Amino acid sequence: MPRIENKVKWCVNKAKKEGAKHRGLKEVEPDEGKARKHMDKANHNLKAAIYLVKGNFSDWAVSGVFYSMYHCLIALLAKHGYEPRNQECAFAAVEHLINRKKIGIDVKWLRRISSFGDDHNADDIITLREEFQYGTDAVLEEPKIKKLLNDAKEFIEIVREELYKPAAEKSGEIIENARKEDGKTRNHG
DSSP states (O other), X not given: OHHHHHHHHHHHHHHHHHOSTXXXXXXXXXXXXXXXXXXXXXXXXXXXXXXXXXXXXXXXXXXXXXXXXHHHHHHHHHHTTEEESSHHHHHHHHHHHHHTTSSOOOHHHHHHHOXXXXXXXXXXXXXXXXXXXXXXOOOOOHHHHHHHHHHXXXXXXXXXXXXXXXXXXXXXXXXXXXXXXXXXXHHHO
């Protein structure tokens, strides 16, 4: 965990020092409206990926799936007061929020979308996107592209639930407080 904490600090400092696009991680006011817009973009990118698969452009569909899921990550960050300036810092910031239990997304999703350092594997979406965007292959096998599309659909729903879950409910405070109050009224009434 300290590695991610250090990475996030580095990203925030980079954004403060350089202040340019594509540099680090900017701390901003939490913005649920911006989070919603990123979810809209995630859905748009997923629709584009489906359209591309139907047109036999599975190589380009991989990029659509990646960016669909990446916009979900940006939505989470917008809700928590971060504006990522590059993918590496976005991935680190999301993992930081997962580790601090600020978001309830399983880290396996982050590993499916991204890879850190030398942890690339053939099934993470960023590796597939890079292979199909920069390589010469134009067709991804049908079972793999179907899995990617299904993963994107599932991830969009997981993130949507996370974004629209009340903060107090997420931590269990409302339920716990209601139980305590109920117990007090039963014991004293």
